[in-house]
Amino acid sequence: MLSKRIIPCLDVRDGRVVKGVNFQNLTDAGDPVENAKFYDEQGADELVFLDITASHEKRKIILDVVARTADDVFMPLTVGGGIKSLDDIRDLLNSGCDKVSVNTTAVHDPYFIKKASEKFGSQCIVVAVDAKRVREDMTYEPEEPWFCDNFLRDVRLDLSLVSRNSSLVTAISTHGGRKMRLIDAVKWARKMEELGAGEILLTSMDRDGTKDGYDIDLTRAISEAVSIPVIASGGVGTLEHLREGLVEGKADAALAASIFHYREYTIKEAKEYLRSKGVTVRL
């Protein structure tokens, strides 16, 4: 039986691991390759590097991090952050990464996902959906030109639903949750699947860094809306949160950063807990 995946995430800036709350107050916390080996030994099912390097000149550093990791760690590696072109994807895959995760570039140009999946295969194109519950006082970035595209226009956020206090309206955000887009998160995930995405990495930007647990309703809504695997992310503070995301949220994989990074729990402890609750995991 296919097991549920436990995926530790390493936030990497300028080639070093950092972890902060809501992407602020970052602290330097080590070498990504050593961290990756550590998770490998604990039985992680996959690894995600989230590259938050700001300056363009330093962006090549992640390629070296990936290559050094792939020399020693034989499990699937995903890299997200800053991917703008097909060449960026090719460079990462050639360095030894298996999947890339794309957010902002897909928001600017949804057909980028189609081009990328046709060129490299759907299995390596992950779309990162950074979603936020909509509130009436939110302001949104200007509409992208593709909003007039007939195939894409139906992902537009229906603001009339918000004022009618619909229980679950979520919108896409970019730039670490700071910029809101007039895009409905559930419709967006479905559209990304249609365009060739092989997996959805769903992060609740409301929960990210809070340790309050995944946004379960959002996770379930997306998991049920698409037929590709969904990775739940954002908000894990306890092992029970992992179970909630996988069982109630129906996610295929659970991603967490700080509980593993600060050694609050090992991957093995997480899997033993999940198994004791009847979740199929690889131990």
Add this chain to the structure above:
Amino acid sequence: MKMSLSSFITNIFLCVLDYGMGNLRSVEKGFLKVGVNARVTDRPDVIEKADGIVLPGVGAFRDCMRELTNLDLTDAIVNAVKKGKPYLGICLGLQVLFSESEEFGRCRGLDIFRGKVVKFDFTSSLCPPLSMGELKGGVSNTPSTNQPPTPSHQPLKIPHMGWNEISIKNNNPLLAGISDRTYFYFVHSYYVVPEDSAVTAATTDYGTAFTSMIYRGNVFATQFHPEKSQDAGLKILENFGRIVDSFVRGR
């Protein structure tokens, strides 16, 4: 349980075929990790010189066959296999061994084994009112209606992505030291249906029990990715090195 370098297999060399699809670096580094010399190549003459052939790859069957043909690799592969040279196919490298695929209409494979490549289809058994079975031209091997894959009635996700167990049907040298129900990493939407079930060395359950490993004579292939399956996967690569080593010694 980390692998130690096995110096006994350093005298052989494997060619890892590069036709522009998939993460070859991990396959090459995986062999290196277990002490086997592997060289990435896209040249038919290197296939002839190599002691063993590795065909990795993820993606589409049709693209794979087109690229292999463009690079003049298909005849070199088939001839080497017929001469008894050990072959390890990974993922697409397993699927192209078969006669044909239903992906985007029919497409011919290397035809080393009789059988076809079909897509996972979970719609027909789980949602009878929305049956897609007829639309897809009668794909066989869909799960039977009285055994729904999940109790929750949510269709299984495609691709089949993640860690799943193998159930050993026909033990063979590639599985030396690997126990039944070991987990390996999979990522694929299609699977093979061999005409001769005797070539199925292992199966894996994903809605249906599909063939996850092929073995006959000098031909070995895995639907899963040994290069992404941590220690169990490295053991498979090491075993293939040993298989090639004994082939070279017996030559």
